[in-house]
Amino acid sequence: MTFVVIAHYRALPGAEDQVAGSLGRMTAPSRAEPGNLAYNVCRSPADATVFAIYEEYVDEAAFIAHTSSDHFARWLRAEVLPRLQERHRHDLVPLARDEPAGEVPAKGAAPIGR
Template identity: 40%
Template sequence: MTSTFNVVARYRTKPGTTDEVLGHLGRMAAQTRDEPGNISYEFFRGVEDDRKIVILESYHTAEDFDLHRQTQHFLTIGAVHIIPELEARTVSTYVTANSPAEAP
């Protein structure tokens, strides 16, 4: 049985920075989706509170996520442009068991 490494990041932006952060996340998402270990990278803006953002990421392995955090786009877009514009940030990780496909 294989598994998928999943990341859920929750952000709360500083007042007046949400649109800017979302623009940076768009660039981050595009570059992350090109990483060999990435399965998906999606982000969503809150409806009830538009300063809340949730990011859902999936990788083949935890090591692939570690490599993602060492990429140039993470170190510049994430660390320099996004994180300083946040009031709060939590990152949680989960593993999803992928059952083998059944034989026909």
């Protein structure tokens, strides 16, 4: 089952262009990782300090490998994170393909896709 990460960032005022540049430098090496299926960085057209990143990996181990990479240390840890006002990360797995969209299991029921 693939592993998806959606990250939402708000840059500190005045740091938005530095954050954009560093996130841009993450894209090519992240997409070149053997376990990466998608790596897309987006920026709000209404607020230049707001960014979202959609990442998809073959599994959670591939994501963990990504967080251990040289480019992650150089561009994300050293350049992006210190320049953020807010950071939210969602670790997700896809719903099973045979589940109806939007269906939520009853309280106490097995999670969807299990």
